[in-house]
Amino acid sequence: MEQKLKTDFDKFISTSNFSNQEIKLKKEAFDNFLKNGFPNRKLENWKFSDINQIIQKNIGELAFYNDYNVENEINDDIFIKEIEHNKIVIVNGKVERLIFEYEEKDKINLSTLDNFNQNSNDDNSLLSLNNSFSNKIHNILVKKNYSFKKPLIIYQITNEKVSNTNINFQLNFELEENSSIKIINLSDDNSEKNFINNLFNFNLGKNSILKNYKIDKKSNTNIKYDYSSIIQKENSISETFIFSSGPHYIKNEVNCNLEGKYSSAFINGIHLLSKNKHHEIRTRTNHLYENTKSYQLIKSVINDSSKSVYQGKIYVDSKAQKTDGYQLSKALLLNEQAEFNAKPELEIYADDVKCSHGSASGSLDDNSIFYLMSRGLNQTTAKELLINGFLLDVVEKITDDEIKKLLKNMIGLN
Amino acid sequence: MRDKQIENLKDYKYGFSTDIESFKAPKGLNEEVIRFISNIKKEPDWLLQWRLKAFERLKVLEEPDWQKPKYPKIDYQDLYYYSAPKSFKEKPKNLEDLDPKLLETYKKLGIPLQEQKRLNGIAVDAVFDSVSVATTFKDTLTEKGIIFCSISEAIQKHPDLVRKYLGSVIPITDHFFATLNSAVFTDGSFVYIPPNVKCPMELSTYFRINASDTGQFERTLIIADKGSYVSYLEGCTAPMRDENQLHAANVELIALDDAEIKYSTVQNWYPGDKDGKGGIYNFVTKRGLCKGKNSKISWTQVETGSAITWKYPSCILKGDNSIGEFYSIAITNNHQKADTGTKMIHLGKNTKSKIISKGISAGKSDMTYRGLVDISKNAANSTNFTQCDSLLMGNKCGAHTVPYIKNKNLNSSIAHEATTSKISEDQLHYCQQRGLNQEEAVGLIVNGFCKEVLQQLPMEFAVEAQKLVGISLEGSVG
Numbered sequence: 001m002e003q004k005l006k007t008d009f010d011k012f013i014s015t016s017n018f019s020n021q022e023i024k025l026k027k028e029a030f031d032n033f034l035k036n037g038f039p040n041r042k043l044e045n046w047k048f049s050d051i052n053q054i055i056q057k058n059i060g061e062l063a064f065y066n067d068y069n070v071e072n073e074i075n076d077d078i079f080i081k082e083i084e085h086n087k088i089v090i091v092n093g094k095v096e097r098l099i100f101e102y103e104e105k106d107k108i109n110l111s112t113l114d115n116f117n118q119n120s121n122d123d124n125s126l127l128s129l130n131n132s133f134s135n136k137i138h139n140i141l142v143k144k145n146y147s148f149k150k151p152l153i154i155y156q157i158t159n160e161k162v163s164n165t166n167i168n169f170q171l172n173f174e175l176e177e178n179s180s181i182k183i184i185n186l187s188d189d190n191s192e193k194n195f196i197n198n199l200f201n202f203n204l205g206k207n208s209i210l211k212n213y214k215i216d217k218k219s220n221t222n223i224k225y226d227y228s229s230i231i232q233k234e235n236s237i238s239e240t241f242i243f244s245s246g247p248h249y250i251k252n253e254v255n256c257n258l259e260g261k262y263s264s265a266f267i268n269g270i271h272l273l274s275k276n277k278h279h280e281i282r283t284r285t286n287h288l289y290e291n292t293k294s295y296q297l298i299k300s301v302i303n304d305s306s307k308s309v310y311q312g313k314i315y316v317d318s319k320a321q322k323t324d325g326y327q328l329s330k331a332l333l334l335n336e337q338a339e340f341n342a343k344p345e346l347e348i349y350a351d352d353v354k355c356s357h358g359s360a361s362g363s364l365d366d367n368s369i370f371y372l373m374s375r376g377l378n379q380t381t382a383k384e385l386l387i388n389g390f391l392l393d394v395v396e397k398i399t400d401d402e403i404k405k406l407l408k409n410m411i412g413l414n
Numbered sequence: 415m416r417d418k419q420i421e422n423l424k425d426y427k428y429g430f431s432t433d434i435e436s437f438k439a440p441k442g443l444n445e446e447v448i449r450f451i452s453n454i455k456k457e458p459d460w461l462l463q464w465r466l467k468a469f470e471r472l473k474v475l476e477e478p479d480w481q482k483p484k485y486p487k488i489d490y491q492d493l494y495y496y497s498a499p500k501s502f503k504e505k506p507k508n509l510e511d512l513d514p515k516l517l518e519t520y521k522k523l524g525i526p527l528q529e530q531k532r533l534n535g536i537a538v539d540a541v542f543d544s545v546s547v548a549t550t551f552k553d554t555l556t557e558k559g560i561i562f563c564s565i566s567e568a569i570q571k572h573p574d575l576v577r578k579y580l581g582s583v584i585p586i587t588d589h590f591f592a593t594l595n596s597a598v599f600t601d602g603s604f605v606y607i608p609p610n611v612k613c614p615m616e617l618s619t620y621f622r623i624n625a626s627d628t629g630q631f632e633r634t635l636i637i638a639d640k641g642s643y644v645s646y647l648e649g650c651t652a653p654m655r656d657e658n659q660l661h662a663a664n665v666e667l668i669a670l671d672d673a674e675i676k677y678s679t680v681q682n683w684y685p686g687d688k689d690g691k692g693g694i695y696n697f698v699t700k701r702g703l704c705k706g707k708n709s710k711i712s713w714t715q716v717e718t719g720s721a722i723t724w725k726y727p728s729c730i731l732k733g734d735n736s737i738g739e740f741y742s743i744a745i746t747n748n749h750q751k752a753d754t755g756t757k758m759i760h761l762g763k764n765t766k767s768k769i770i771s772k773g774i775s776a777g778k779s780d781m782t783y784r785g786l787v788d789i790s791k792n793a794a795n796s797t798n799f800t801q802c803d804s805l806l807m808g809n810k811c812g813a814h815t816v817p818y819i820k821n822k823n824l825n826s827s828i829a830h831e832a833t834t835s836k837i838s839e840d841q842l843h844y845c846q847q848r849g850l851n852q853e854e855a856v857g858l859i860v861n862g863f864c865k866e867v868l869q870q871l872p873m874e875f876a877v878e879a880q881k882l883v884g885i886s887l888e889g890s891v892g
């Protein structure tokens with residue numbers, strides 16, 4: 001594989017037009033990836049989901065070269081009609097359209113980054129892989145005191161043209177003081193057997209608000225890794241919602257650094273799995289300053305021989321007094337072959353804190369089914385009703401009403 | 415055995431000491447040393463082969479390093495793996511030679527003078543020892559058919575039992591420290607409870623004459639036959655003086671059909687001084703197997719000592735309807751570190767497990783609860799309940815919770831809860847208002863926090879443990 005990587009990387013660098021600075025950084029990242037390779041179960045974070053093995057088993061030989069010079073056609077039918085929105089359309093890892101038609105032009109700044117954050121992390125060579133093979137990184141800057149009028153929908157599309165390929169994509173958001181943005185990240189995969197590696201960076205200034213909703217429900221055989229890094233200054237709020245149901249394998253990772261006082265992070269997620277899917281959510285909230293707050297609620301419904309994993313860590317620095325951290329994960333196992341693994345972790349170095357976590361897993365409550373059946377529902381409907389109720393709990397946490405309605409329709413929960 | 419003991423003491427009176435000195439294996443870990451240990455203990459050949467097999471395995475094993483508390487590398491070639499009990503010459507002559515701090519603690523715990531001497535290996539006059547309560551207990555046990563002796567003795571007298579069960583729960587192919595123990599273990603306890611016998615008293619190493627020098631590689635094997643019950647106590651509340659820094663003991667429990675084993679530990683080994691120098695590394699492997707139907711194994715531990723405590727008393731719930739329980743209090747102060755918890759492996763149907771863990775960290779210490787609950791595919795209708803609470807005192811210490819939860823059975827349920835907090839100002843204020851000073855108030859609140867676990871200890875133990883909890887936290891407030 002090493003040889004393949006090297007030739008693909010050289011080909012990629014020679015066919016793209018990167019600045020010298022970019023090439024230098026990319027080479028560093030590439031060397032780092034070569035050194036570490038794909039993560040495997042020997043690393044604590046990958047204990048439950050050995051991505052190296054999963055790729056070997058499901059894809060086999062990967063191609064790393066991706067031609068960003070190709071023009072991709074976009075069918076307008078895929079756009080959401082229910083709400084007016086701004087668009088970013090990404091096809092096979094290439095940004096095809098950036099349309100901010102509802103916003104004031106001078107309040108946002110679109111650019112590409114010359115200098116990107118290495119995110120070098122020995123534990124996570126996938127970030128290095130992303131840095132080495134991703135195209136030009138777009139940066140969306142929301143200026144001081146500006147709030148997006150309409151949501152931004154990011155359409156992440158893959159088409160039949162790619163298969164057995166590694167697609168890397170990276171996007172940057174910067175929110176200045178008092179700004180806010182609502183994002184819906186919609187995956188639309190029409191390809192099979194690719195390894196898709198996404199990296200999103202969010203920088204939240206003072207008093208800013210980020211609402212990020214990730215929806216991935218189209219069934220496919222791709223293997224995905226999605227990493228969001230959120231850095232928060234004083235009094236900022238981030239809300240992340242993950243609906244993960246589509247691909248064969250996905251690991252959603254959210255890393256949140258609460259660096260300013262009164263900042264807060266909310267991460268909620270749903271796993272709705274059938275067949276033999278294997279999904280994981282990993283959250284890490286780092287409380288680095290006093291008076292910060294975080295909350296996570298993750299619910300899994302696991303059918304057939306699927307596997308759901310939740311790893312959550314609340315880290316409290318010794319400076320971060322008065323931290324309030326809460327984490328809850330619940331799982332419903334619907335089939336004998338289903339499996340749920342969890343590792344809710346607390347690492348605390350400050351004494352004046354309130355941190356707790358809970359985790360529960362089991363099957364549907366027989367008494368509740370009996371109750372509903374005695375009211376005239378058949379067993380299937382009774383079960384559906386209970387599962388819907390179980391998941392709605394998470395959806396109801398969405399703070400934007402318009403988007404909540406849209407998502408409920410999309411997911412099919414009412 | 416008792417006669418032998420007196421014989422030894424007689425020898426001392428007439429000045430022996432030279433003989434025993436020669437009973438020392440050379441430094442280092444190699445086949446020769448293992449043969450030496452086996453030879454000196456007159457072990458049968460199968461056991462020697464077993465040890466050597468473990469040693470072969472050890473050569474390819476790597477020392478684990480995933481734990482939170484890190485420690486300087488141990489040079490295993492620089493250790494003595496066998497040395498006979500030290501002659502009395504080398505031991506302190508009387509209590510005045512000891513650290514006054516230690517004596518102060520004894521006083522607070524209310525430990526009798528003779529007992530204080532025994533704990534520190536000071537020569538106790540034969541009169542005291544020969545009329546000790548232990549001998550009377552021994553008779554009662556023999557009457558019931560209970561075997562309670564050192565494992566070396568059991569190897570000689572009950573080789574079939576030992577051969578059948580030794581290594582059946584912790585195989586020689588286990589992790590590094592367990593395998594090291596299998597290769598070089600020197601002594602430990604052996605308990606066998608015959609079918610349908612309820613052991614009439616709490617068994618304790620304390621009552622086993624000759625138990626004082628079991629060394630750093632202790633091996634304990636407890637077998638409860640069908641329908642029997644035993645409660646076993648390990649350690650004691652008094653601080654122990656010890657020359658060995660590394661302790662890698664193995665404890666195996668086996669409960670057959672309808673049997674119950676209750677294993678309580680109070681560990682208060684030397685934690686090092688205030689700056690974190692010295693102290694014991696307590697790397698113990700404890701594992702219980704609920705082999706039969708309706709069997710039960712319950713671990714209770716109060717861990718206040720050692721510089722580093724790294725252990726996970728576990729239950730393998732193999733028999734249908736078997737129950738595993740784990741109750742733990744771990745207290746770390748100054749520079750102490752602990753990474754402890756449990757593993758509950760559910761294999762049989764209708765198995766239940768319960769985990770209650772209370773961690774208290776103060777000073778500059780660091781405490782981790784790490785646990786595993788694994789419900790396998792066939793363990794239908796199994797349940798687990800886990801609760802781990804941590805209390806922090808000051809912002810220089812750390813408290814961490816790392817539970818691993820695996821559920822592969824749809825009819826089983828797992829519930830896990832964990833909280834971390836500090837003692838609230840309100841509670842402290844209330845107690846102080848009622849006339850308690852700050853330290854007493856903290857002691858009271860901490861005891862309340864630990865109550866669920868302390869209740870699980872046998873009566874006499876519980877009272878001492880309660881005092882110990884208070885003492886361990888001295889100097890951590892204010």
